[in-house]
Amino acid sequence: HMIIYKTEAEIALMKEAALLVSKTLTEVAKVLKPGMTTMQIDKLCGDFVKDHKAVPSFYNYRGYPYNVCASVNDVVVHGFPNDVPLKDGDIVSVDMGVILNGWHGDHAYTFILGDTAPEIIQLVKVTKESLYKGIEKAIVNNRVGDISFAIQEHAEKKHGYGVVRELVGHGLGRSLHEDPQVPNYGKRGNGPKMKENLVLAIEPMINLGTKEVYTEDDGWTVRTQDGKAACHFEHDVCVKRGQALILSDYSIIEAAEKANANLNTSYY
Numbered sequence: 001h002m003i004i005y006k007t008e009a010e011i012a013l014m015k016e017a018a019l020l021v022s023k024t025l026t027e028v029a030k031v032l033k034p035g036m037t038t039m040q041i042d043k044l045c046g047d048f049v050k051d052h053k054a055v056p057s058f059y060n061y062r063g064y065p066y067n068v069c070a071s072v073n074d075v076v077v078h079g080f081p082n083d084v085p086l087k088d089g090d091i092v093s094v095d096m097g098v099i100l101n102g103w104h105g106d107h108a109y110t111f112i113l114g115d116t117a118p119e120i121i122q123l124v125k126v127t128k129e130s131l132y133k134g135i136e137k138a139i140v141n142n143r144v145g146d147i148s149f150a151i152q153e154h155a156e157k158k159h160g161y162g163v164v165r166e167l168v169g170h171g172l173g174r175s176l177h178e179d180p181q182v183p184n185y186g187k188r189g190n191g192p193k194m195k196e197n198l199v200l201a202i203e204p205m206i207n208l209g210t211k212e213v214y215t216e217d218d219g220w221t222v223r224t225q226d227g228k229a230a231c232h233f234e235h236d237v238c239v240k241r242g243q244a245l246i247l248s249d250y251s252i253i254e255a256a257e258k259a260n261a262n263l264n265t266s267y268y
């Protein structure tokens with residue numbers, strides 16, 4: 001492991017990067033509606049980030065061909081934006097990365113469009129809860145496995161969902177992916193011990209059905225094996241004593257989401 005701890009000044013810069021992603025996702029929350037395409041979301045996000053002196057970091061990352069990942073329904077993560085209009089009842093995770101002043105922000109939010117099955121609304125609620133359960137454990141002297149365990153406990157043990165094993169959260173900094181890996185499953189007390197100012201992207205990927213997934217022939221799109229819905233939330237988090245500091249901000253996204261009648265916020 002080569003864990004890179006940040007200085008307070010670097011944390012401040014990383015907060016700017018994370019917040020730019022939050023602001024970008026807020027722009028999505030303002031305009032998202034059935035009939036819109038994920039390609040339109042991609043353009044909106046790319047333009048917004050470039051207008052704010054930053055670079056969309058996913059574009060060309062290991063050959064990834066778009067600005068955002070837009071993962072609809074049974075797509076777990078890394079969905080390619082496309083020209084298929086979103087429809088009432090869809091859920092879509094929008095995952096965006098930026099580089100601002102040399103520092104990465106990388107986070108994601110799942111939106112519900114209109115009337116969706118209650119079981120899918122519950123999946124979205126519980127996935128977001130499981131993210132916060134993990135964040136609660138991102139404190140000094142805990143181990144990464146404490147985060148993993150908390151997420152798995154909530155999603156799998158308490159609610160019976162499938163926790164994806166193939167993809168994990170990660171350290172974040174001058175690179176998009178730094179050590180350590182942050183799995184969404186694991187054992188309490190396992191993994192590296194965390195010190196102050198470790199920045200993590202914590203990102204539960206939770207399936208309504210089984211945990212099994214496969215990658216499409218495009219080399220990126222990850223889908224559930226059983227075709228049931230999946231959900232994904234991601235926050236950028238700084239490890240602190242006693243309580244983690246969340247660098248990204250869902251409150252502005254949620255406010256826009258609640259103000260948008262085309263989005264379903266009935267789980268709040």
Ligand code: MF3
Nearest residue numbers: 057058061064069078095106
């Ligand atoms: N949030 C994802 C991750 O951290 C998104 C990466 S998409 C990629 O891995 F295109 F950049 F790979």
Ligand code: CO
Nearest residue numbers: 106201203234
């Ligand atoms: Co990430």
